[in-house]
Amino acid sequence: MNDSKKTDDLALYHHEECPFCKKVRDVMNQLGLEMDLRDIRKDDDNRQELVNGGGQQKVPCLRIDKPDGSSEWMYESDDIAQYLLERFDTSNETRH
């Protein structure tokens, strides 16, 4: 995977039955991203991490780890999709 698709600083809290989560996973697949997926129904540690870190037990939530050690917890599937597209979608870039 080239550096432009690196997602080491990202994790998606989700569960399989959630349609908003599916929407985000579809965008990830469309962009060819592999990401740390943390299912909150299959693993209670993931659920607790989400509640303790983000403050709400709501999915999807994208965790963005910052270089200074802090994390941003992004709720709302539309905001997450837009963030991923802005950061990773290179299909409209002009090639020289």
Ligand SMILES: N[C@@H](CCC(=O)N[C@@H](CS)C(=O)NCC(=O)O)C(=O)O
């Ligand atoms: N507007 C939100 C809706 C997310 C949502 O309703 N997720 C459900 C699961 S499908 C959930 O986690 N609900 C728990 C809650 O809202 O507290 C989005 O687009 O991400």
